[in-house]
Amino acid sequence: MNYDILVVGAGPAGLAFATALASTGWRIALIDPLREAELQDPPEDGREIALTQQSVRTLQHLGLWARIAPEHRAPLRRACIFDGPDPKPLVVDARSCGANELGFLVSNHHIRRAALAACASARGGQPAGDFYFEDRVVQAQVEPDVAHLTLASGRQLQGRLLIAADSRFSSTRRMLGIAATHRDFGRSMLVCAMTHERDHAQSAWEWFDHGQTLALLPMNPDPETGRPRASVVITLPAADIEALCHDTPEAFNQAVAARFAHRLGAMQLQGQRHVYPLVSVWPERIAAPRFACIGDAAVGMHPVTAHGFNFGLLGVSTLASRLRRAAAQQADPGAFEPLAAYERRHRRDTRSLYLTTQAIVGLYTDERPAARTLRRLALRAAAAFPPFQHRIARALTA
Numbered sequence: 001m002n003y004d005i006l007v008v009g010a011g012p013a014g015l016a017f018a019t020a021l022a023s024t025g026w027r028i029a030l031i032d033p034l035r036e037a038e039l040q041d042p043p044e045d046g047r048e049i050a051l052t053q054q055s056v057r058t059l060q061h062l063g064l065w066a067r068i069a070p071e072h073r074a075p076l077r078r079a080c081i082f083d084g085p086d087p088k089p090l091v092v093d094a095r096s097c098g099a100n101e102l103g104f105l106v107s108n109h110h111i112r113r114a115a116l117a118a119c120a121s122a123r124g125g126q127p128a129g130d131f132y133f134e135d136r137v138v139q140a141q142v143e144p145d146v147a148h149l150t151l152a153s154g155r156q157l158q159g160r161l162l163i164a165a166d167s168r169f170s171s172t173r174r175m176l177g178i179a180a181t182h183r184d185f186g187r188s189m190l191v192c193a194m195t196h197e198r199d200h201a202q203s204a205w206e207w208f209d210h211g212q213t214l215a216l217l218p219m220n221p222d223p224e225t226g227r228p229r230a231s232v233v234i235t236l237p238a239a240d241i242e243a244l245c246h247d248t249p250e251a252f253n254q255a256v257a258a259r260f261a262h263r264l265g266a267m268q269l270q271g272q273r274h275v276y277p278l279v280s281v282w283p284e285r286i287a288a289p290r291f292a293c294i295g296d297a298a299v300g301m302h303p304v305t306a307h308g309f310n311f312g313l314l315g316v317s318t319l320a321s322r323l324r325r326a327a328a329q330q331a332d333p334g335a336f337e338p339l340a341a342y343e344r345r346h347r348r349d350t351r352s353l354y355l356t357t358q359a360i361v362g363l364y365t366d367e368r369p370a371a372r373t374l375r376r377l378a379l380r381a382a383a384a385f386p387p388f389q390h391r392i393a394r395a396l397t398a
């Protein structure tokens with residue numbers, strides 16, 4: 001089959017990208033090994049995605065936001081950053097720049113569901129492209145005039161542009177021989193929903209404690225009991241996370257309440273615990289003739305700064321706007337210049353936070369006395385300098 005664009009991966013980035021190009025009239029194919037039923041109704045995966053206001057606008061523009069029910073969007077009004085036992089956090093408050101919220105938290109499975117629904121009706125009620133689900137790419141090759149894909153089913157697809165949206169461990173990127181720097185942090189992240197006694201006041205917490213990093217992301221109250229509810233994120237060496245995962249729910253509830261120094265009162269697990277090994281990825285290139293990477297395949301962020309999908313949406317907007325211009329001029333979608341421009345721009349937009357995130361993780365997991373002193377001083381200096389907090393709030397709400 002011949003297409004203009006082949007998109008490998010129907011995750012939120014691949015689906016948003018196909019939706020953003022629906023108006024071009026280009027023939028698009030989307031390939032994913034998951035079953036259609038699983039993409040239409042994805043299982044909970046424990047991720048609560050903090051979306052900036054800019055991402056919310058992109059989702060509105062793509063018709064995704066309206067497909068996320070208001071009760072599934074939790075406003076984020078404040079972010080508090082704690083260091084060790086110091087009870088005084090650095091606070092970033094949306095009100096400091098006249099906004100109601102810094103952004104919204106939405107469960108990843110709701111984003112995925114909305115992304116498929118929007119993509120499936122993006123062309124005047126018709127799908128943005130042809131879906132090849134329950135099939136995977138086993139071979140990818142790019143020639144000067146055409147990209148070729150072989151799927152596990154034996155299907156052969158050709159396209160003028162090949163897009164890798166198949167996660168940070170992108171096998172498509174690898175098949176094209178593009179190297180990537182992986183940093184394995186040697187830690188895992190446990191995420192789960194918990195109800196708790198004390199209200200979180202729609203505040204997120206990041207707590208760099210000694211030997212553990214904890215986060216709390218405000219969710220809307222439990223619809224059945226009305227109790228406050230949050231997504232709890234615990235980062236520890238992999239073996240400790242395994243042990244926590246196998247605790248009985250009762251033992252787990254007590255262990256987590258104690259890890260949070262009982263600041264939230266009694267806590268109760270809701271649903272499953274999910275574990276993610278922490279590996280960040282920076283590919284050597286994200287564009288080549290007839291090829292580009294988007295989403296996590298372009299930048300695999302450590303989740304601590306909550307920017308993976310925000311960067312994914314930013315990249316989708318950057319690349320799609322260049323390609324829409326090419327379509328208006330009836331140009332070849334695989335021409336290198338717009339892809340190279342996307343690479344330059346997206347690298348510039350993401351590099352500094354990618355590197356800062358690595359530095360933050362390095363500093364806040366280093367338990368040597370000098371590192372502890374340095375981070376305490378850094379956080380105190382930032383807390384005593386309101387323009388710094390105001391700048392972060394403005395960046396999130398802009």
Ligand SMILES: Cc1cc2nc3c(=O)[nH]c(=O)nc-3n(C[C@H](O)[C@H](O)[C@H](O)COP(=O)(O)OP(=O)(O)OC[C@H]3O[C@@H](n4cnc5c(N)ncnc54)[C@H](O)[C@@H]3O)c2cc1C
Pocket residue numbers: 008009010011012013014031032033034047048049050051108135136137138165166167168171172189191276294295296297303306307308309310311312
């Ligand atoms: C614990 C956690 C918390 C996070 N919190 C935040 C947050 O607060 N804010 C934020 O912005 N981001 C956050 N993120 C990051 C966010 O989840 C990701 O950036 C986002 O889900 C990536 O979307 P994607 O479409 O690029 O990739 P994925 O969601 O990984 O989708 C990739 C798709 O490719 C498919 N695929 C794989 N291999 C093949 C193949 N060979 N052929 C065809 N298809 C293939 C897969 O089936 C999948 O559907 C968090 C991540 C984690 C782990």
